[in-house]
Amino acid sequence: MYPENLKYTEDHEWVRVENGKAYIGVTNYAQDQLGDVVFLELPEEGEEYEMGESFGVIESVKTVSDLFMPVDGKIAGVNEKLNDNPELINEDPYGDGWVVVIEIRDESQLDQLMDNQTYEKTIE
Amino acid sequence: MSGENKKTPLYERHKELGGKMVDYFGWALPVQYTGIIEEHRAVRERAGIFDVSHMGEIEIIGPDAFPAVQMLIANNAKKLEDGKVLYTPICYHDGGVVDDLLVYRYGEDNYLLVVNAANKDKDYQWIKENLSKYEVDIVDKSYEIGQLAIQGPEAENILQKVYNEDLSQIKFFRFSNTGSVGEYLCTVSRTGYTGEDGFEIYCKSQDTPGIFDLIMEAGKDFGLAPCGLGCRDTLRFEAGMPLYGHELSPEINPLEAGMKIFVDLEKDNFIGCESLQEVVEEGVKRKIIGIEMLDRGIPRQGYPIEVSGEEIGTITSGTFSPTLEKNLGIGLVNREYSEPDKTVDVRIRKRLLRGKTVKLPFYKRKRR
Numbered sequence: 001m002y003p004e005n006l007k008y009t010e011d012h013e014w015v016r017v018e019n020g021k022a023y024i025g026v027t028n029y030a031q032d033q034l035g036d037v038v039f040l041e042l043p044e045e046g047e048e049y050e051m052g053e054s055f056g057v058i059e060s061v062k063t064v065s066d067l068f069m070p071v072d073g074k075i076a077g078v079n080e081k082l083n084d085n086p087e088l089i090n091e092d093p094y095g096d097g098w099v100v101v102i103e104i105r106d107e108s109q110l111d112q113l114m115d116n117q118t119y120e121k122t123i124e
Numbered sequence: 125m126s127g128e129n130k131k132t133p134l135y136e137r138h139k140e141l142g143g144k145m146v147d148y149f150g151w152a153l154p155v156q157y158t159g160i161i162e163e164h165r166a167v168r169e170r171a172g173i174f175d176v177s178h179m180g181e182i183e184i185i186g187p188d189a190f191p192a193v194q195m196l197i198a199n200n201a202k203k204l205e206d207g208k209v210l211y212t213p214i215c216y217h218d219g220g221v222v223d224d225l226l227v228y229r230y231g232e233d234n235y236l237l238v239v240n241a242a243n244k245d246k247d248y249q250w251i252k253e254n255l256s257k258y259e260v261d262i263v264d265k266s267y268e269i270g271q272l273a274i275q276g277p278e279a280e281n282i283l284q285k286v287y288n289e290d291l292s293q294i295k296f297f298r299f300s301n302t303g304s305v306g307e308y309l310c311t312v313s314r315t316g317y318t319g320e321d322g323f324e325i326y327c328k329s330q331d332t333p334g335i336f337d338l339i340m341e342a343g344k345d346f347g348l349a350p351c352g353l354g355c356r357d358t359l360r361f362e363a364g365m366p367l368y369g370h371e372l373s374p375e376i377n378p379l380e381a382g383m384k385i386f387v388d389l390e391k392d393n394f395i396g397c398e399s400l401q402e403v404v405e406e407g408v409k410r411k412i413i414g415i416e417m418l419d420r421g422i423p424r425q426g427y428p429i430e431v432s433g434e435e436i437g438t439i440t441s442g443t444f445s446p447t448l449e450k451n452l453g454i455g456l457v458n459r460e461y462s463e464p465d466k467t468v469d470v471r472i473r474k475r476l477l478r479g480k481t482v483k484l485p486f487y488k489r490k491r492r
Contacts, residue, residue, distance in 0.1 A: 035155075035156055035159060035160055035354065036159050036160050036161045038161075038422070038443075038444035039420070039421070039444060039451070041421070041473075057473070059444075060160075061161065061443055061444060062155070062160070062354055062357070062443070064422075064424060
C-alpha cells in the first residue's frame, strides 16, 4: 500500500526522486478518503512553488482539497491524462495517477519527508 | 469518527457492508460503500437501497388535525385523502422556509410529517409553538420509526418479491399501511429523492434490519446496491430536487426556490401566507436555475455567479454529474438572469469560469 521507495508528507502525498526530478502524487490513503476523484486543477509548466504552498486542487464528488508542494521546486511537467481520466488517481495512485513532476531546488529538504513506515503510523 | 453520534437501527449492517461512516447532523451514516459514482449508476440503471432512518417523523393527531396541518403547511391539505402523500414547504411568517417535508394522511384526524433529520428538533418546536391552540397531539416518533428507501427501475420488481400486497396498486405519492415485508408490518409509499421510480418504507425501528435483509436477499438477482448519502445527494441534484440548507433556507422563500406548485396562496390561511402574497405582488426577485459549466471546473455551494463583473447570484449546490458526465451547478440568481441559455461566469477560487444557464431538472427519467 505504501511503497518503500517513496517519501511521504503529512498532507498524504508521495514523492519519488528520479534523476534529480521528483514525481509527486497522492497516497493510497488519500485517494481512499477522497473517494471518486472527478477533477484536478493543475499548475502550468515553469511555475515555481515553495514547500507547503498550494500548487493545485483535487476534487472528489463531494470534496475540494488543496495539493501542497512537498519541497521547493519548479513544475517540469503535469500529468495531462488526469484531465480526461481523473479516476487514475483512484485506480493507480503511485503509477498512472501521478500528478506533477518538479525540478527540486534543494535536495536536503527531502530529508524532512517521512519514510513509508513512519507514514503508515500516522494514518493508523 | 466520534462514538457519540446517534446510530440508526442499521448501524451494524453498514459496518458489515464496509460503509464509510460519516457524521451527518449527529447521525453515523455511510457516505458510500463501494463508491459514489458506482452507487449512483446502480440506482439509475437497476436499484439501490438507502438507510434513511435518520429522517424525522412527527405525528399530528386529534379532532383539529386537519385545520392544524392546513395552518402549518404552504401546500393545500385538501388535496390529501387517506393513503395519499403531499410534498410541502413549511414557512416562517416572513416567508422563509422552516423545512420541506412529506405529509402522510392516515385518517382525517391523523397525519404523519416526514421531516429532514437536521431540522427535526427545530420543526417540532415550531409546530408545538404555532399549533398550541388546536386540539391535537403532536408527537415526535422519530426514534420509534425506521425508514428505508428502495429506488431505481428495478425497485418494484425487487420489493414485490417480499411484500405481500400488489405494489402496482400503490400509485405515485400514495401509500399503503396494511401490507408487510416478510413478517413485518410497514407503511410503503411510492415516493423518493432520486428522480427514479421507487418506494419508501416506514417500520418499527427494531424491524428495520429484518426488512433490510429480506430486500437485500430479494435484490441479489437484480443487482441491488446498498447506497450511501453521497449518491443520495448526486441523484437528487440531477433530478433538480431541493435540499434544505442549499436551495431552501430561512433566507430563501419557496417561490424563489421554484416551488410555486407546492404553495397554495388561494387557500384560507397558513403561516407565511401574507408575506408570500406580497412577494407575488412585488414580483419574485430571485430564482433557482441550473448552470452547466463550459470551462473546466466544478461549481460548489457558495461560489459567486457573475455577469460582466457584477455578482448576480450564488451557487447553492454543485458537483460532477455521474449520469450526464458534466460539471453542473444549481444557483440562486437575480430574476433577470434566470432565462435558460445565458452565459454566466462562476468564480471558482481565483478564476472566473464560463457556464451557461439551463432548465432544471438536469435529468428526467424516461417513463416506462
